[in-house]
Amino acid sequence: MRVLNIETKGYLGKKIKVxxxxxxxxxxxxxxxxxxxxxxxxxxxxxxxxIAEGIKEEDVLEVEGExxxxxxxxxxxxxxxxxxxxxxxxxxxLVKSQKLPFDIKSxxxxxxxxxxxxxxxLRNEKQRAIFRVQREIIDSFRKTMKNLGxxxxxxxxxxxxxxxxxxxxxxxxxxDKDAYLAQSPQLYKQILVSVFExxxxxxxxxxxxxxxxxxxxxEYISLDCEMGFIESWEDLMETCEIVxxxxxxxxxxxxxxxxxxxxxxxxxxxxxxxxxxxxxxQEIILKRTGKDKxxxxxxxxxxxxxxxxxxxEKFNCELVFITHFPTSKRPFYTFxxxxxxxxxxxxxxxxxxxxxxxxxxxxxxxxxxVKKMKRFKLDPKNFKYYLQAFKYGMxxxxxxxxxxxxxxxxxxxxxxxxxxxxxPRDLQRVDIRLKKKK
Amino acid sequence: MRVLNIETKGYLGKKIKVxxxxxxxxxxxxxxxxxxxxxxxxxxxxxxxxIAEGIKEEDVLEVEGExxxxxxxxxxxxxxxxxxxxxxxxxxxLVKSQKLPFDIKSxxxxxxxxxxxxxxxLRNEKQRAIFRVQREIIDSFRKTMKNLGxxxxxxxxxxxxxxxxxxxxxxxxxxDKDAYLAQSPQLYKQILVSVFExxxxxxxxxxxxxxxxxxxxxEYISLDCEMGFIESWEDLMETCEIVxxxxxxxxxxxxxxxxxxxxxxxxxxxxxxxxxxxxxxQEIILKRTGKDKxxxxxxxxxxxxxxxxxxxEKFNCELVFITHFPTSKRPFYTFxxxxxxxxxxxxxxxxxxxxxxxxxxxxxxxxxxVKKMKRFKLDPKNFKYYLQAFKYGMxxxxxxxxxxxxxxxxxxxxxxxxxxxxxPRDLQRVDIRLKKKK
Numbered sequence: 033m034r035v036l037n038i039e040t041k042g043y044l045g046k047k048i049k050v051x052x053x054x055x056x057x058x059x060x061x062x063x064x065x066x067x068x069x070x071x072x073x074x075x076x077x078x079x080x081x082x083i084a085e086g087i088k089e090e091d092v093l094e095v096e097g098e099x100x101x102x103x104x105x106x107x108x109x110x111x112x113x114x115x116x117x118x119x120x121x122x123x124x125x126l127v128k129s130q131k132l133p134f135d136i137k138s139x140x141x142x143x144x145x146x147x148x149x150x151x152x153x154l155r156n157e158k159q160r161a162i163f164r165v166q167r168e169i170i171d172s173f174r175k176t177m178k179n180l181g182x183x184x185x186x187x188x189x190x191x192x193x194x195x196x197x198x199x200x201x202x203x204x205x206x207x208d209k210d211a212y213l214a215q216s217p218q219l220y221k222q223i224l225v226s227v228f229e230x231x232x233x234x235x236x237x238x239x240x241x242x243x244x245x246x247x248x249x250x251e252y253i254s255l256d257c258e259m260g261f262i263e264s265w266e267d268l269m270e271t272c273e274i275v276x277x278x279x280x281x282x283x284x285x286x287x288x289x290x291x292x293x294x295x296x297x298x299x300x301x302x303x304x305x306x307x308x309x310x311x312x313x314q315e316i317i318l319k320r321t322g323k324d325k326x327x328x329x330x331x332x333x334x335x336x337x338x339x340x341x342x343x344x345e346k347f348n349c350e351l352v353f354i355t356h357f358p359t360s361k362r363p364f365y366t367f368x369x370x371x372x373x374x375x376x377x378x379x380x381x382x383x384x385x386x387x388x389x390x391x392x393x394x395x396x397x398x399x400x401x402v403k404k405m406k407r408f409k410l411d412p413k414n415f416k417y418y419l420q421a422f423k424y425g426m427x428x429x430x431x432x433x434x435x436x437x438x439x440x441x442x443x444x445x446x447x448x449x450x451x452x453x454x455x456p457r458d459l460q461r462v463d464i465r466l467k468k469k470k
Numbered sequence: 471m472r473v474l475n476i477e478t479k480g481y482l483g484k485k486i487k488v489x490x491x492x493x494x495x496x497x498x499x500x501x502x503x504x505x506x507x508x509x510x511x512x513x514x515x516x517x518x519x520x521i522a523e524g525i526k527e528e529d530v531l532e533v534e535g536e537x538x539x540x541x542x543x544x545x546x547x548x549x550x551x552x553x554x555x556x557x558x559x560x561x562x563x564l565v566k567s568q569k570l571p572f573d574i575k576s577x578x579x580x581x582x583x584x585x586x587x588x589x590x591x592l593r594n595e596k597q598r599a600i601f602r603v604q605r606e607i608i609d610s611f612r613k614t615m616k617n618l619g620x621x622x623x624x625x626x627x628x629x630x631x632x633x634x635x636x637x638x639x640x641x642x643x644x645x646d647k648d649a650y651l652a653q654s655p656q657l658y659k660q661i662l663v664s665v666f667e668x669x670x671x672x673x674x675x676x677x678x679x680x681x682x683x684x685x686x687x688x689e690y691i692s693l694d695c696e697m698g699f700i701e702s703w704e705d706l707m708e709t710c711e712i713v714x715x716x717x718x719x720x721x722x723x724x725x726x727x728x729x730x731x732x733x734x735x736x737x738x739x740x741x742x743x744x745x746x747x748x749x750x751x752q753e754i755i756l757k758r759t760g761k762d763k764x765x766x767x768x769x770x771x772x773x774x775x776x777x778x779x780x781x782x783e784k785f786n787c788e789l790v791f792i793t794h795f796p797t798s799k800r801p802f803y804t805f806x807x808x809x810x811x812x813x814x815x816x817x818x819x820x821x822x823x824x825x826x827x828x829x830x831x832x833x834x835x836x837x838x839x840v841k842k843m844k845r846f847k848l849d850p851k852n853f854k855y856y857l858q859a860f861k862y863g864m865x866x867x868x869x870x871x872x873x874x875x876x877x878x879x880x881x882x883x884x885x886x887x888x889x890x891x892x893x894p895r896d897l898q899r900v901d902i903r904l905k906k907k908k
Contacts, residue, residue: 034699051699053863071621071667090863127834129863151858154665167622183509184605186691186874188893189627189651189674190640192900202628203643204651206688207678207897209904213627213642220893227592229509236627236674240645250644253624261472261489261564396565417901420589425491425528425567436624455626455658459645462630463855466647 034094038072040116043099050075050118051094051126053155054087055137068093068118069155075113076102079120090129090136090155096122143448147456150463154454161290163454165283166440170234172282173255173434176275182257183228187217187235193414200240202250213238216433221258222365222394223421225429232257234436244459246448247333247386249437251457258431265367265377265393268430269353272381272389273305275434276351283443294444299350305381306343307353313339329361337385355379364408365401367393367430377430388439391432398422472532476510478554481537488513488556489532489564491593492525493575504558506531507593513551514540517558528567528574528593534560581886585894588901592892599728601892603721604878608672610720611693611872614713620695621666625655625673631852638678640688651676654871659696660803660832661859663867670695672874682897684886685771685824687875689895696869703805703815703831706868707791710819710827711743713872714789721881732882737788743819744781745791751777767799775823793817802846803839805831805868815868826877829870836860 035048052070059065064084066077077095087093097120108114133149134141139156146153153159174184191214194201202213216237224231237254257275262268284291284298291298308316314326317338325335331354343352356375359368366376378392395401401422402412412419440452450456455463473486490508497503502522504515515533525531535558546552571587572579577594584591591597612622629652632639640651654675662669675692695713700706721729722736729736746754752764755776763773769792781790794813797806804814816830833839839860840850850857878890888894893901 051865071619092863092865126865127863130836130861132862149858151661151664151855152862154662155862160665163623170622170624181509184608185601185892186608186672186674188689188895188901190676190689190895190900192902192904205641205643206900206904207680208906210907211900211904223589224592224892226589227598234624236624238628242645251626251628398568417589420587423568424570424590424593425530425565427489427530427564454623454662457626457628462628462644462649463626464630466630466644466649468646469648 036072037068037070037075037113040075040099040113040118044101044116045099047096047098047121048118049094049096050077052092053129054089054091054093056089057084057087066093066095066120068095073112076108076111076117077120078117079123083120083123087123087125088129089132092126092129094124094126095120143450144465147450147461148464150455158293161287161293162440162444162446162452165287165290165444166436166452168283168286169279169439169443170253170255170436172279173275174232174234175282176278177232177257180230180271180274182230182232182259183224185220185224185228185231185233187214187220187233187256189214189236189238200242202238202240215239216254217256218363218365219418221256221431222426222429223418225258225260226421226424226426229260229427230258237433242459247438247441249449249453249456249458252453253436255434255436256431257433258429260427260429262393262428262430265430268391268393268432269307269355269379272379272391272432276305276381276389276439277301279439280443291444296444298443299383301349301351305351305353306347306349307355307379308339308343309356310354310358310375311356313354316342329358331380331382331387333385336382336387340382340385343382351381351383353379353381362392364404364410365394367395379432383439384442384445386438386442388442389432389434391430393428393430396422396426396428398426474510475506475508475513475551478513478537478551478556482539482554483537485534485536485559486556487532487534488515490530491567492527492529492531494527495522495525504531504533506533506556511550514546514549514555515558516555517561521558521561525561525563526567527570530564530567532562532564533558581888582903585888585899586902588893596731599725599731600878600882600884600890603725603728603882604874604890606721606724607717607877607881608691608693608874610717611713612670612672613720614716615670615695618668618709618712620668620670620697621662623658623662623666623669623671625652625658625671625694627652627674627676638680640676640678653677654692655694656801656803657853657856659694659869660864660867661856663696663698664859664862664864667698667865668696675871680897685876685879687887687891687894687896690891691874693872693874694869695871696867698865698867700831700866700868703868706829706831706870707745707793707817710817710829710870714743714819714827714877715739717877718881729882734882736881737821739787739789743789743791744785744787745793745817746777746781747794748792748796748813749794751792754780767796769818769820769825771823774820774825778820778823781820789819789821791817791819800830802842802848803832805833817870821877822880824876824880826880827870827872829868831866831868834860834864834866836864 052068055067055069062081064079064081068075068077097118136156190211204211217235233256241248280298357378359376362376369375380387381389405412437449437452490506493505493507500519502517502519506513506515535556574594628649642649655673671694679686718736795816797814800814807813818825819827843850875887875890
């Protein structure tokens with residue numbers, strides 16, 4: 033039976049079998065050192081040149097031999113298996129690799145090249161680390177949600193109409209009919225509040241974002257939840273805080289090696305995450321930069337960075353909630369502030385200069401929801417299906433969504449969101465760079 | 471703080487607050503009995519008619535009162551909270567429901583109506599039970615995969631070309647370019663074997679199935695996995711057996727109530743699931759039915775039922791593996807049987823007359839894969855991205871995929887696969903029945 037590289041430490045003096053890819057080969061006369069990589073890490077294999085003949089990088093091997101302690105001067109403290117090595121007795125080449133187009137151990141590629149060669153560049157240790165961190169983020173979200181009594185569901189991808197505005201939606205040829213890709217699971221998670229009260233989903237969301245930015249993907253992973261029977265919209269921000277803090281502590285605990293590789297530090301959050309109303313934030317920005325953005329309906333990327341700088345200086349916190357966005361600029365279902373109906377009970381969470389969460393309370397009263405649709409020039413007839421959930425009793429509710437790639441990017445300090453997606457899709461790329469339609 | 475209905479048993483003699491929907495109302499003079507439904511179950515609320523005035527079915531309430539033991543003759547053994555009731559002191563109507571179009575406690579609707587009113591019919595206890603069972607199935611799959619060292623990833627939805635054949639693929643208008651919806655995560659999970667060795671995903675797969683059947687959805691949940699460094703293709707069937715057996719035992723253990731509601735029984739599997747080659751199965755069908763299908767490349771639905779009957783009679787097993795499908799009818803990447811290259815090392819798993827799993831070993835040799843593509847009239851240039859994973863060393867590997875809705879349907883004995891999807895999509899329906907393009 034095969035032993036994983038990481039487990040070899042437990043087999044000192046024993047004969048075992050390992051398997052993996054040749055990470056590197058170093059020849060010392062009759063002795064050859066092969067670094068063998070498997071999913072668990074790298075192991076040094078020592079072989080006689082005779083049985084290592086012709087073996088090159090990325091060849092896939094099965095090696096049988098004895099696990100030995102390394103001589104003291106040969107111990108490699110950087111490697112988890114650094115105090116052992118495998119003395120090879122038999123090497124079987126499972127499959128040969130062709131010559132590599134570049135060194136995958138120390139990638140020095142532009143982003144387009146990194147993505148053109150994605151199947152290969154993902155073999156790089158630092159690249160894999162990104163997705164181990166992302167896995168931890170998603171798993172942590174799922175765990176917290178379940179602990180809080182949320183029911184998981186798989187949200188639909190194909191939808192019958194553009195839910196949150198028409199422009200940035202992808203059209204699907206659905207037999208002889210029209211359909212679209214879901215911009216969010218919003219309407220479905222709301223419907224399911226009337227069934228399961230608290231629901232969450234790890235799903236794909238799609239935006240036909242027509243510009244190239246470092247923060248947008250056309251297909252992204254949304255960590256979405258919705259909760260009924262809230263007593264106040266503050267319940268939502270509190271739940272969001274719990275989720276985000278757990279993500280940070282889980283990543284810190286379980287991804288030490290990965291964080292170290294990227295020189296990344298998990299933010300410390302002492303007490304509550306500070307909260308600022310949009311208009312307060314804009315006043316602060318005016319004071320700090322002289323730029324008057326007090327009429328804007330949202331923060332732009334520059335504002336997000338500035339207000340995060342402020343929060344860091346003022347509250348020593350790398351996160352800040354921005355609340356009370358204007359009613360006219362939030363989707364029709366957003367709950368209005370009873371104290372001032374020009375603003376909504378909505379929030380964004382910014383982290384190191386980037387919005388990573390958006391959420392808010394929703395309108396749960398059927399008649400008011402219909403009225404609001406009309407005010408937004410939407411035809412309630414087109415929402416008959418969704419409206420059933422409200423017509424027959426929907427409790428006070430709200431929710432939020434976390435962008436999985438965005439929080440990954442911000443934790444690791446990546447420059448571009450594409451680096452935080454295994455197979456990023458954008459205006460020009462779906463794996464390969466697409467050609468225009470003929 | 472609100473207490474869930476199911477928890478009230480622990481609050482005997484205490485004053486608490488509950489919340490939920492009015493499942494039913496029964497008037498007995500000055501006393502009103504309200505069955506209050508929340509996500510955990512139903513609780514009987516006893517109220518004076520004065521404070522229950524105007525309360526109707528599906529109104530959303532918050533009720534404060536004291537938890538009391540029911541008089542012996544009033545105990546309802548069918549209800550988990552059947553030995554307690556809440557004596558209401560204060561009732562707050564959070565939101566009113568409109569008059570219901572039908573009784574949601576005992577649905578007597580045709581399938582189209584059931585789906586037209588999905589947001590409402592999901593409130594029915596038996597309907598919710600389907601998705602609690604499905605949740606358990608998906609969670610069980612995830613748990614087993616993780617325990618076996620598989621790495622979870624989120625598979626892409628938008629893809630650049632039709633992977634497994636052209637006809638049944640949905641086209642997406644991708645800016646000024648063409649894209650498609652993934653028919654499966656096949657190529658991505660293979661790519662990731664060269665990165666993480668063992669991977670799995672809970673993802674959506676899309677088939678533009680142009681006919682209406684009881685077993686097809688256009689969007690379905692695929693439980694997909696792929697494993698590298700297999701020693702034989704039997705490793706795949708063994709892993710599949712572990713996964714499926716765990717699903718059965720987890721559902722049996724954690725969904726007792728739900729199984730009871732549907733009168734459903736988990737199959738017993740003693741020892742190994744029987745295995746038959748396709749050609750053997752066809753010989754058996756010929757003997758049993760007189761129908762000669764020995765030239766067919768696959769089993770049709772009738773065959774699947776017949777061979778399951780046979781397996782039940784002969785092996786007392788409700789599941790059976792069918793193996794060795796013809797090379798010409800399986801996708802290009804399927805590994806051929808070294809003993810007879812006309813057949814492949816592939817398998818389907820049938821359960822109570824329906825295929826619920828498909829899998830097999832894949833070609834991992836680069837040159838042979840390219841050759842096979844050409845033989846299948848596919849242009850390797852179009853697969854350059856995918857082929858990187860093979861060009862630079864791919865270990866022997868294979869995998870399988872379970873249809874989540876199908877296994878749900880078969881466990882519960884549902885008549886139509888649409889019942890096993892929260893929001894089923896088919897030729898005519900995406901929530902609502904779609905209209906033809908103008």
